[in-house]
Amino acid sequence: MNVPSDLKFAESHEWVRIEGDIATVGISDHAQEELTDVVFVEVPEEDMDVEAGDPTAVVESVKAASDIYSPVSGTVIKGNTALEANPALVNTDPYGKGWIFKIKMMDPDEVDNLLTPEQYTDHIS
Amino acid sequence: MSTDSDNEVKQTPLRSTHEKLGARMIPFAGWNMPVQYTGIKDEHLAVRNDVGVFDISHMGQFIVEGEGAAAWLNSVFTADVNKLDVAQGQYTFMLNEGGGVIDDLILYRTGETTFFMVVNASMIDEDFAWLNARLADGVSLTNHSDAWAGLAVQGPKSSELFDKMFGDSAVLPPRNGISSQDVNGETIIICRTGYTGEDGYEFFCPAENGGVWLERFLSEGEEFGCKPCGLGARDTLRLEVCYPLNGSDLSPQRTPLQAGMKFAIAMGKGEFVGREKIVDQIENGMDERLIAFVMREKSAPPRPHYKIFSGEAELGEIASGGLSPSLNEGIGMAYLPVAFCKIGTEIEIDIRGRRFKAEVVKKPIYKKA
Numbered sequence: 001m002n003v004p005s006d007l008k009f010a011e012s013h014e015w016v017r018i019e020g021d022i023a024t025v026g027i028s029d030h031a032q033e034e035l036t037d038v039v040f041v042e043v044p045e046e047d048m049d050v051e052a053g054d055p056t057a058v059v060e061s062v063k064a065a066s067d068i069y070s071p072v073s074g075t076v077i078k079g080n081t082a083l084e085a086n087p088a089l090v091n092t093d094p095y096g097k098g099w100i101f102k103i104k105m106m107d108p109d110e111v112d113n114l115l116t117p118e119q120y121t122d123h124i125s
Numbered sequence: 126m127s128t129d130s131d132n133e134v135k136q137t138p139l140r141s142t143h144e145k146l147g148a149r150m151i152p153f154a155g156w157n158m159p160v161q162y163t164g165i166k167d168e169h170l171a172v173r174n175d176v177g178v179f180d181i182s183h184m185g186q187f188i189v190e191g192e193g194a195a196a197w198l199n200s201v202f203t204a205d206v207n208k209l210d211v212a213q214g215q216y217t218f219m220l221n222e223g224g225g226v227i228d229d230l231i232l233y234r235t236g237e238t239t240f241f242m243v244v245n246a247s248m249i250d251e252d253f254a255w256l257n258a259r260l261a262d263g264v265s266l267t268n269h270s271d272a273w274a275g276l277a278v279q280g281p282k283s284s285e286l287f288d289k290m291f292g293d294s295a296v297l298p299p300r301n302g303i304s305s306q307d308v309n310g311e312t313i314i315i316c317r318t319g320y321t322g323e324d325g326y327e328f329f330c331p332a333e334n335g336g337v338w339l340e341r342f343l344s345e346g347e348e349f350g351c352k353p354c355g356l357g358a359r360d361t362l363r364l365e366v367c368y369p370l371n372g373s374d375l376s377p378q379r380t381p382l383q384a385g386m387k388f389a390i391a392m393g394k395g396e397f398v399g400r401e402k403i404v405d406q407i408e409n410g411m412d413e414r415l416i417a418f419v420m421r422e423k424s425a426p427p428r429p430h431y432k433i434f435s436g437e438a439e440l441g442e443i444a445s446g447g448l449s450p451s452l453n454e455g456i457g458m459a460y461l462p463v464a465f466c467k468i469g470t471e472i473e474i475d476i477r478g479r480r481f482k483a484e485v486v487k488k489p490i491y492k493k494a
Contacts, residue, residue, distance in 0.1 A: 036164040039448050040425045060425050062165040062448050063357045
């Protein structure tokens with residue numbers, strides 16, 4: 001299972017990449033494999049304010065719709081509109097082209113509450 | 126995910142085989158069943174184009190025997206049992222006094238006075254108790270559900286696979302037929318029926334041999350593209366061809382006439398439980414009917430219980446819905462007021478607070494080219 005060393009993770013299987021005060025969010029390789037066949041992704045609108053733990057996007061497989069929770073608080077600055085035409089990017093490139101949204105963080109210290117790659121690996125094993 | 130307490134969940138006799146095949150297991154109708162192996166789309170398309178094998182060991186099997194069996198079955202089911210030849214089966218309903226559906230099942234005549242039936246997993250106990258309470262003199266009813274494992278082998282290449290596996294040692298019955306055969310001393314039952322809209326058969330064998338048969342179908346079927354298939358693909362396959370699912374599309378509050386299943390109700394045969402309500406609906410009409418719809422706008426897949434509107438009017442909710450892997454479109458079925466049931470009627474589905482256009486279409490939604 002691929003768990004990149006430069007990311008942080010939520011117990012609910014989202015990953016976060018931090019660049020300054022911008023957090024990019026997606027779902028882990030483990031999560032995409034559990035879902036299989038992602039057929040639709042509902043990305044959040046720009047300027048939406050979210051708190052850590054808020055349902056912010058929806059990823060749908062053939063079988064079910066799953067809420068994606070924002071791991072951090074802040075304002076959505078961008079949703080990945082490429083997923084509208086090609087939702088399967090979440091399966092094929094979960095840590096790259098399959099990112100779901102970007103957030104301008106309100107409190108960058110929140111990142112310390114997230115799981116390290118080692119902790120996340122333990123969490124899914 | 127919330128589930129029933131684990132100690133109440135029943136295990137299929139094929140459990141260890143599923144685990145070996147990498148199945149993801151989920152609770153369904155009180156059973157721990159495989160929902161998928163490689164993925165729902167993949168399994169769905171294997172059945173539409175080649176062949177797939179499903180575990181249906183959770184389904185129930187009853188045997189009815191006795192001089193008065195046919196007459197009694199005619200009084201408790203909607204089918205006309207007297208029109209069934211030996212070795213033939215028919216889809217039928219068990220109704221409550223109000224004409225609502227208790228269960229849908231397939232009834233097979235295995236002899237002049239013997240019948241075999243396959244009922245839904247969640248309804249085994251309720252069906253048995255209901256039938257037993259109405260049993261006529263000289264008729265016996267026995268439950269064989271735990272003794273048998275079941276496999277549904279479905280897809281255009283299912284008969285080729287059968288021929289390869291059995292050669293001259295067993296014969297595939299004609300459509301809707303049933304046969305009981307001895308293969309190397311083991312009794313197997315083969316029914317030419319299914320729940321996918323494809324050619325195929327349902328295969329029953331002693332419970333302890335189920336896993337071996339599943340592996341045999343898969344290994345011998347490899348050259349035909351045979352895949353193990355889970356409940357996920359079973360649901361998308363049946364929805365595309367508009368086969369109703371009890372509990373979703375059928376309920377104790379609605380008649381099979383409302384579900385569009387008139388072909389399975391024999392009005393001319395005389396009295397049967399629930400008939401009065403059917404007569405009333407034939408004479409006076411009904412308020413709602415089960416329709417099929419297709420999304421006409423790009424949207425998330427329509428799911429059960431999403432609300433349906435026409436302008437300001439809320440018409441009902443989705444009974445069954447999802448993404449069709451064959452058509453790559455959102456599809457579903459719903460009970461709507463009869464004024465909105467005409468083919469071509471535009472409706473709107475509320476998906477997480479936004480409305481998306483859909484259209485009432487003719488059943489089945491998917492038809493082989």
